[in-house]
Amino acid sequence: MASDLQTPLLEYLRHKLAIPTDALKMAVKFTEASMGSLPMVLWQYGLIDLQQLDEVLDWIDKRDINDVELSY
Template sequence: MIIHSTQKGEIQMTPSRYSRLINFLQEDLAISTASLDVALRHREQNTGSLTMVLWQYGLITLEQLEQIYDWLETV
């Protein structure tokens, strides 16, 4: 697992890990492509984490957010 930190303290994932995260969101948590598109657009505007943007906009539940962080710890 390779993670790069940026100057703002935000964690950047490798492209491979990011792709696996997107796959996990769609396949395991059944997050729609439309929801991901919305989150990605808003993430670009405020540079927040994709998962936090999904949660802030009500596109995932708190339980799903916890599942994502559990998944991130195991990959």
């Protein structure tokens, strides 16, 4: 599903916030295991700060991304 890192959210995180691909892969695994949302997992593990979390959530809100993409 999202393990190929091709969804718009993952592309945004890689290109806009410069989160390394390996860090995103790890976060996706944690998201799958905990059934949480990817932005929250990134923040909880210190991969993004609170300002970046807010930026990601604003981006998601503007794009109207569905829950499937947020909780791999």
